[in-house]
Amino acid sequence: xxGVYANAPTKYRALAILGAESASDxxxxxxxxxxxxxxxxxQVKGTAKDMAGKVQEAAGKVIDSxxxxxxxxxxxxxxxxxxxxxxxxxxxxxxxxxxxxxxxSHS
Numbered sequence: 001x002x003g004v005y006a007n008a009p010t011k012y013r014a015l016a017i018l019g020a021e022s023a024s025d026x027x028x029x030x031x032x033x034x035x036x037x038x039x040x041x042x043q044v045k046g047t048a049k050d051m052a053g054k055v056q057e058a059a060g061k062v063i064d065s066x067x068x069x070x071x072x073x074x075x076x077x078x079x080x081x082x083x084x085x086x087x088x089x090x091x092x093x094x095x096x097x098x099x100x101x102x103x104x105s106h107s
Contacts, residue, residue, distance in 0.1 A: 040090060046083025050076050 039047075057072025059065075 040086045042086030042089060043083050044086075046079045046081070046086055049079030049082060051079070053077075053079055 053072045053075030055072070056075060057069050060068030060070075060072055
């Protein structure tokens with residue numbers, strides 16, 4: 001990632017590095033979550049929104065924009081909430097499937 005931005009102005013190189021680090025952490029969380037499980041739409045969209053918010057917040061820090069930092073934090077909160085909703089849907093689905101299996105095995 002850094003090699004691609006080698007000729008860019010310093011603040012943009014820093015932005016690329018900060019954004020890549022935040023995004024890579026979130027990608028690691030996403031792929032760790034995917035290991036053995038398929039995420040639902042809300043979990044995926046929430047994680048993606050959280051990643052985008054981290055990049056936006058980092059960009060705001062690099063260019064010294066409180067507005068962009070705040071927008072990034074807001075996007076992170078929205079992403080966390082959406083992922084939480086997706087997590088709750090998965091818990092409900094797992095409970096439903098468990099009840100179905102239990103009823104089926106006792107029939």
